[in-house]
Amino acid sequence: MAEEGSKETPEVAVPIAPGVPAISYDPNEEPAYGWVVCGALSAINGFTWGILASFGVYLSYYINHETFSGASDLDYTFVGGVNFATALFCAPLVNLSTRKFGTNIPMYCGACMFGGGFVAASFATEFWHLVLSQGILVGMGVGFVWQPATPILPQWFKRNRSLAQGIAAAGSGVGGIIFSSSTTPMIDNLSLAWSLRITGIIAFVVLMIASFLIRDRHATLRPRIRLFDHTLLRKSRVWLLMGYSFFTILGYIVAIYSLSAFAVSIGLTQQQGGIVVTVMNVGTTLARPFVGVLSDRYGRITVAGILTASNVLFVYAIWIPTNSYGVLLFLAILLGATSGIYWGTIAPLCAEVVDLTELPSTLSLMWLTDALPSLFSEAIALEIRRPKSHRPYLWPEIYTGLAYLISSLFLLELRRRKWGWGSERHR
Numbered sequence: 001m002a003e004e005g006s007k008e009t010p011e012v013a014v015p016i017a018p019g020v021p022a023i024s025y026d027p028n029e030e031p032a033y034g035w036v037v038c039g040a041l042s043a044i045n046g047f048t049w050g051i052l053a054s055f056g057v058y059l060s061y062y063i064n065h066e067t068f069s070g071a072s073d074l075d076y077t078f079v080g081g082v083n084f085a086t087a088l089f090c091a092p093l094v095n096l097s098t099r100k101f102g103t104n105i106p107m108y109c110g111a112c113m114f115g116g117g118f119v120a121a122s123f124a125t126e127f128w129h130l131v132l133s134q135g136i137l138v139g140m141g142v143g144f145v146w147q148p149a150t151p152i153l154p155q156w157f158k159r160n161r162s163l164a165q166g167i168a169a170a171g172s173g174v175g176g177i178i179f180s181s182s183t184t185p186m187i188d189n190l191s192l193a194w195s196l197r198i199t200g201i202i203a204f205v206v207l208m209i210a211s212f213l214i215r216d217r218h219a220t221l222r223p224r225i226r227l228f229d230h231t232l233l234r235k236s237r238v239w240l241l242m243g244y245s246f247f248t249i250l251g252y253i254v255a256i257y258s259l260s261a262f263a264v265s266i267g268l269t270q271q272q273g274g275i276v277v278t279v280m281n282v283g284t285t286l287a288r289p290f291v292g293v294l295s296d297r298y299g300r301i302t303v304a305g306i307l308t309a310s311n312v313l314f315v316y317a318i319w320i321p322t323n324s325y326g327v328l329l330f331l332a333i334l335l336g337a338t339s340g341i342y343w344g345t346i347a348p349l350c351a352e353v354v355d356l357t358e359l360p361s362t363l364s365l366m367w368l369t370d371a372l373p374s375l376f377s378e379a380i381a382l383e384i385r386r387p388k389s390h391r392p393y394l395w396p397e398i399y400t401g402l403a404y405l406i407s408s409l410f411l412l413e414l415r416r417r418k419w420g421w422g423s424e425r426h427r
Helices: 033-046 049-053 055-065 073-089 091-101 104-121 127-146 161-189 192-213 230-234 236-265 270-298 300-319 325-338 341-353 356-383 394-419
Strands: 012-015 022-025
Touching: 033 049, 033 127, 033 161, 033 192, 049 055, 049 073, 049 127, 049 161, 049 270, 055 073, 055 161, 055 236, 055 270, 073 127, 073 236, 073 356, 091 104, 091 127, 091 356, 104 127, 104 192, 127 192, 161 192, 161 270, 161 341, 230 236, 230 356, 236 270, 236 300, 236 325, 236 341, 236 356, 236 394, 270 300, 270 325, 270 341, 300 325, 300 341, 300 394, 341 356, 341 394, 356 394
Parallel strands: none
Antiparallel strands: 012 022
16 A cells, blocks of 8 residues: 655645735744643543533433333433444534535534533433434534644644643543542432533533634644545555554543442442443543553554553453552553553644644544444443343453454554564654
8 A cells, every 4th residue: 555655844835825924823832822722632531522421321321210112221222322433423424514614613603513412312302312312413513613723733733742742632531530529429419411511511611712712823733624535545654653543442432431330240239330421521531631641652553552552451460450440540540541452542642644734634533433433332332231141241351352463463563664673763
């Protein structure tokens, strides 16, 4: 497969608009406002993916209270998969909107859809209402508010690019802690409907503010934003990143959605299962900034590959033999730190493979790659469970470990092609 070389010059002068003098852009410069963008993206991650990470609480409630007649356990799980899949499938539409209206307007629309989806779900009386509101509309909101912001952060940083991305990605852990620990009390003390409404209203306010604070450097960078950039498929390194993305998400979805149910399967209570999810989010919050520091110091592909491979060890050496609450909490911390490494590393990894002008289109391609595994992975795990066995989650655990093993091999090959077996150098 043909490989396109990428060249990077230390300074580029491009016009902002016809008739306007060119402005010099120095990619080595890291303006202070970049940290404001980092904080805004962290808030976006917290109040989109962090909230979605608490879906397990709603899932448990829907199943235990038979909220919608005729809906099976697999149906309710499908709602969580639709969240992820819709957020990623809408990438071409988000790209088209960003090209036509700029960065912020699609994000404002996304904030409205996300908050509105939760409010609409509070009035659902049939299962298909839930799919349309808490599933599709919320997923569309995530896509429109999060996707335009994600490729912006690497534009503001070079030396500290992975650190900034790690801090931003840690926001999802903070949001997960807040909402996974507060959703059950809201349901118990208010109601399911008001829990959904409060979540939607708070998310809407925070996402609107964060969207306003997002600023990009498109005026000087002139990124190439297309509905679908097929020229990227000529690059073998992009295919390797796509393989890494696909198999990582296969494992990640099972890890975040199954630990709570696994806790119940070994005799723990539903409340203890919820604590496991909270602890997992704590691991995410604490680890991702440090992952960024390690990536900037030792190489982004190298660190991402090692941490992805570590999930194989954690699954096979700890998760499979686990039968106690303490060990499960320890596993939750470890998987919280490493299972979602993809979200904090994919933008810097793409920036290592393509030019910054191609970054939005490359990320869009990654989101499309992630959509199918995010939709079907948990359903696959549920189907290969053996509920009547004394180890009902053995096959889902094996499946998760294999997914992470294959994804780490894709990164190993990517590193070999880019740097050989020598030390990794920053672009």
